[in-house]
Amino acid sequence: MEIRVNPTRMELNRLKKRLTMAQRGHKLLKDKRDELIRQFLILVRKNKDLREHMEEELTGAFGKFLLARAVMPAENLEEALMYPTKTLNLEISQQNIMSVYAPKFDWAEEDTGGEGKSSIYPYGFVDTSAELDSSIETLSGVLDQLMELAEVEKSVQLLAEEIEKTRRRVNALEYILIPKLEETIKYIKMKLDESERGALTRLMKIKDVVRAKM
Amino acid sequence: MSTYKIAVIGDKDSILGFKTIGVETFPVTSSEAALNSLKKLVSDNYGVIFITEELARDLEDVLSELNKRYLPAIVLIPNSKGTLGIGIKQIKRNVEKAIGADILFRKEG
Numbered sequence: 416m417e418i419r420v421n422p423t424r425m426e427l428n429r430l431k432k433r434l435t436m437a438q439r440g441h442k443l444l445k446d447k448r449d450e451l452i453r454q455f456l457i458l459v460r461k462n463k464d465l466r467e468h469m470e471e472e473l474t475g476a477f478g479k480f481l482l483a484r485a486v487m488p489a490e491n492l493e494e495a496l497m498y499p500t501k502t503l504n505l506e507i508s509q510q511n512i513m514s515v516y517a518p519k520f521d522w523a524e525e526d527t528g529g530e531g532k533s534s535i536y537p538y539g540f541v542d543t544s545a546e547l548d549s550s551i552e553t554l555s556g557v558l559d560q561l562m563e564l565a566e567v568e569k570s571v572q573l574l575a576e577e578i579e580k581t582r583r584r585v586n587a588l589e590y591i592l593i594p595k596l597e598e599t600i601k602y603i604k605m606k607l608d609e610s611e612r613g614a615l616t617r618l619m620k621i622k623d624v625v626r627a628k629m
Numbered sequence: 630m631s632t633y634k635i636a637v638i639g640d641k642d643s644i645l646g647f648k649t650i651g652v653e654t655f656p657v658t659s660s661e662a663a664l665n666s667l668k669k670l671v672s673d674n675y676g677v678i679f680i681t682e683e684l685a686r687d688l689e690d691v692l693s694e695l696n697k698r699y700l701p702a703i704v705l706i707p708n709s710k711g712t713l714g715i716g717i718k719q720i721k722r723n724v725e726k727a728i729g730a731d732i733l734f735r736k737e738g
Contacts, residue, residue, distance in 0.1 A: 477709040501651035505633040555650045569702040578727040
């Protein structure tokens with residue numbers, strides 16, 4: 416399978432240039448892919464650990480929350496949680512992992528409770544249960560992990576996407592474009608050699624004819 | 630650099646607690662409602678959206694499309710009934726996509 420071209424010397428030079436270019440690109444992309452995969456593996460391991468840890472803690476917090484719900488009247492519970500003492504401010508900057516742009520999250524808690532530094536509990540302790548306290552404590556402890564997980568998971572997703580793309584390009588170069596170019600170059604060379612031989616035999620023949628006439 | 634918001638979508642029992650730590654909560658009961666709030670949040674400037682696995686199960690197409698985007702980051706969380714393992718499965722799928730074979734979880738699988 417070769418590219419249809421005129422078998423000329425000019426075309427040959429052009430194709431040779433394309434081939435070296437393709438080979439250079441292939442090498443570069445291969446290096447890029449390898450490094451991407453290395454980074455990806457580091458991140459994905461972290462992602463797995465974080466997620467497993469987070470799921471465990473969060474399930475624990477939910478369990479406690481469920482208990483709190485069970486021992487408290489629903490209205491009381493909702494009333495207790497109605498006005499949070501904190502809002503989260505999230506700032507996003509870009510980080511560059513092998514020219515894959517992934518978001519980096521910086522978050523800060525901001526007290527909205529009013530006077531001074533407020534506690535994480537947005538309610539008084541009169542008509543709430545202790546289970547609610549401990550559930551909220553776990554939850555606010557898990558937030559750091561959640562945000563880190565969000566960052567890592569997003570990077571992993573974007574990296575996976577990029578690796579797939581790069582791998583496709585590497586394969587297209589390696590298995591399609593480069594063999595095609597090589598084949599075509601070979602074809603042109605053979606054609607040129609053939610016509611050279613043709614020209615030579617023709618010359619010899621003419622020489623014979625001319626000699627015979629003399 | 631600008632300021633973004635954080636939201637959580639899920640059933641009320643699971644996500645009510647998030648309100649106290651400053652995350653905006655969007656309680657929904659069905660996956661259609663979840664999809665609607667998700668769409669609304671995506672077009673607004675939310676940087677991180679947590680969604681329970683139970684709801685995410687039916688929204689896989691939308692989520693995998695959103696995962697290719699730069700923002701928002703969508704994170705699956707378990708709900709009060711425990712984890713469904715979708716989050717882990719997603720990591721697994723990413724590994725398969727990037728490497729071609731699952732090399733992280735091979736021992737368990």
